[in-house]
Amino acid sequence: MIDARGQSCPIPVVMVQEAVKKGNSPAELQVKVDAMVCVENITRYAASQGYAVTVDEADGEYTLTLKK
Amino acid sequence: MSKRINPLVLIAGAVVGAAAVLLTALGNPANMGFCIACFVRDIAGATKLHTAAPVQYFRPEIVGLVLGSTVMALVSKEFKARAGSSPATRFVIGAFVMIGALVFLGCPLRMVIRMGGGDLNAFVGLAGFFLGILIGVFFLKKGFTLKRTYEVTKTEGFALPAVLALLFVIFLAAPSFFAFSESGPGSKYAPAALSLLVAMVVGALAQKSRLCMVGGMRDAVMFRDFNLLSGFGAIFAVVLLGNVVLSKFTGFSTLSQPISHSSELWNLLGMTLVGWGSVLLGGCPLRQLILAGEGNGDSAVTVLGMLVGAAFAHNFKLAGSADSVADGVYKVGGVAASGKIAVFIGFAVLLAISLLNSALLKKEAK
Numbered sequence: 001m002i003d004a005r006g007q008s009c010p011i012p013v014v015m016v017q018e019a020v021k022k023g024n025s026p027a028e029l030q031v032k033v034d035a036m037v038c039v040e041n042i043t044r045y046a047a048s049q050g051y052a053v054t055v056d057e058a059d060g061e062y063t064l065t066l067k068k
Numbered sequence: 069m070s071k072r073i074n075p076l077v078l079i080a081g082a083v084v085g086a087a088a089v090l091l092t093a094l095g096n097p098a099n100m101g102f103c104i105a106c107f108v109r110d111i112a113g114a115t116k117l118h119t120a121a122p123v124q125y126f127r128p129e130i131v132g133l134v135l136g137s138t139v140m141a142l143v144s145k146e147f148k149a150r151a152g153s154s155p156a157t158r159f160v161i162g163a164f165v166m167i168g169a170l171v172f173l174g175c176p177l178r179m180v181i182r183m184g185g186g187d188l189n190a191f192v193g194l195a196g197f198f199l200g201i202l203i204g205v206f207f208l209k210k211g212f213t214l215k216r217t218y219e220v221t222k223t224e225g226f227a228l229p230a231v232l233a234l235l236f237v238i239f240l241a242a243p244s245f246f247a248f249s250e251s252g253p254g255s256k257y258a259p260a261a262l263s264l265l266v267a268m269v270v271g272a273l274a275q276k277s278r279l280c281m282v283g284g285m286r287d288a289v290m291f292r293d294f295n296l297l298s299g300f301g302a303i304f305a306v307v308l309l310g311n312v313v314l315s316k317f318t319g320f321s322t323l324s325q326p327i328s329h330s331s332e333l334w335n336l337l338g339m340t341l342v343g344w345g346s347v348l349l350g351g352c353p354l355r356q357l358i359l360a361g362e363g364n365g366d367s368a369v370t371v372l373g374m375l376v377g378a379a380f381a382h383n384f385k386l387a388g389s390a391d392s393v394a395d396g397v398y399k400v401g402g403v404a405a406s407g408k409i410a411v412f413i414g415f416a417v418l419l420a421i422s423l424l425n426s427a428l429l430k431k432e433a434k
Contacts, residue, residue: 006153007213008213008350009351010286010291011208013291014208014290017291034148034150035146036146040074040278044072044291047072048291048292048293
């Protein structure tokens with residue numbers, strides 16, 4: 001689980017990008033963020049890398065699950 | 069790729085461009101319908117933080133942008149009071165971003181508006197802005213972060229919107245408390261109520277669309293994501309079109325451009341400072357106002373840093389001066405020695421902040 005809560009733009013996307021590169025495009029990734037703008041940015045990036053994204057919200061925090 | 073561009077970004081960009089042309093037609097300075105750096109500087113002048121006579125007016129646009137963002141964030145349940153991501157560092161970066169912008173004579177938003185007005189000096193600024201973004205992106209890739217924010221009490225989130233709203237009410241009720249320019253850019257303004265209203269619409273759209281001048285190029289370089297860059301393009305296209313329609317467009321040139329200088333090295337370096345600093349902050353000056361409106365206390369502190377940076381820029385003669393014509397002789401403006409030194413101090417400060425908050429030095433220490 002990548003914890004990108006509270007990070008400024010575009011650091012959450014950079015963290016996901018790093019994880020995708022290091023894990024050689026892993027089949028599944030989970031990211032936690034706390035702003036809608038991060039959900040949008042990560043979703044756009046994930047889609048460009050061929051991932052489908054599901055979002056769960058709880059108490060103003062979002063858990064994104066990226067799956068190939 | 070088109071699927072990855074949010075139409076709202078294009079709409080927000082087009083509205084910002086149209087608003088800039090409209091506000092200029094109604095009295096704002098030429099090619100300065102909207103400029104975050106210039107307007108924050110004018111507010112610094114109006115509140116007598118500096119005493120440069122030509123740039124003093126309490127610009128309602130700044131108030132409107134922040135409040136428009138607050139209203140939209142509250143309506144869409146995105147208002148969230150948060151803070152704690154290196155506020156003092158952000159204050160310092162905000163101040164130097166402002167100094168860089170005033171050396172060039174405009175924030176990234178005005179740079180695009182100037183480009184649409186045919187000002188070739190702004191294209192030189194764009195090259196510098198892009199260079200600064202590349203430097204910032206390099207450090208982002210090396211793990212740069214100012215660390216995370218945390219949720220804080222609601223009062224923190226409302227601090228800047230409330231202070232600006234209160235000052236604006238005082239400005240309307242008792243304008244004599246504030247300084248007003250009698251000549252120069254500060255003496256040119258659209259009707260206050262209209263400026264506020266237009267800026268609130270722009271602020272709301274910018275909040276919803278995440279419009280950001282630095283974000284466009286940064287995301288294009290880092291992720292091949294052209295979403296925000298489309299807003300940048302829309303502003304340019306609409307401003308250019310608006311100027312042509314209103315017969316204000318006289319072709320592209322570096323000379324005799326409104327509130328602009330043709331000391332190209334300093335146009336370039338000023339905007340390099342702005343681009344680099346804005347990437348470290350996570351957004352351009354416009355975006356900082358919008359984030360402050362959404363309850364981000366760190367962005368509110370950044371805006372205060374910009375305000376102090378603007379005061380310093382005029383108190384210590386760091387800001388650029390525009391090209392002018394005196395007795396029929398064209399005089400190239402530019403930057404005094406103090407401004408040039410300030411830009412280099414800015415680079416040194418940003419380099420130190422970039423190195424100390426990324427993984428570069430940590431690796432060497434191992």
